[in-house]
Amino acid sequence: MTEHTVAVTVRYFAAAAAAAGVDTETLDLAKDSTIATLVEHLSDRDAELARVLKRCSYLSDGMAVRDMGKPVSTHQTIDVLPPFAGG
Numbered sequence: 001m002t003e004h005t006v007a008v009t010v011r012y013f014a015a016a017a018a019a020a021g022v023d024t025e026t027l028d029l030a031k032d033s034t035i036a037t038l039v040e041h042l043s044d045r046d047a048e049l050a051r052v053l054k055r056c057s058y059l060s061d062g063m064a065v066r067d068m069g070k071p072v073s074t075h076q077t078i079d080v081l082p083p084f085a086g087g
Contacts, residue, residue: 036068
C-alpha cells in the first residue's frame with residue numbers, strides 16, 4: 001500500500017470462493033476506487049469468477065451495498081455473497 005492506494009480485504013463465500021480459488025485476499029487498489037472498480041478488477045482476472053460475480057451481492061463492513069459507486073477505503077472488508085439456495 002502506498003499513499004495513492006488503499007488496502008481492501010475481500011472475503012469470498014461458496015461459489016465465489018471456489019471461482020476465486022481463495023477464501024480471503026487483500027488487494028491494493030487506487031485511492032479513488034469504488035466497489036464497482038473492485039468488481040471490475042476481480043472480473044478481469046478470471047472468466048469463471050466474472051460469471052459468478054455478476055450474480056453476487058456485496059457487503060461492505062457487514063452492511064449491504066446498495067450503491068456500487070461507493071468508494072472503498074483502507075481496512076475495509078468487502079464480502080462477496082453468491083445467491084444461496086435453501087431455506
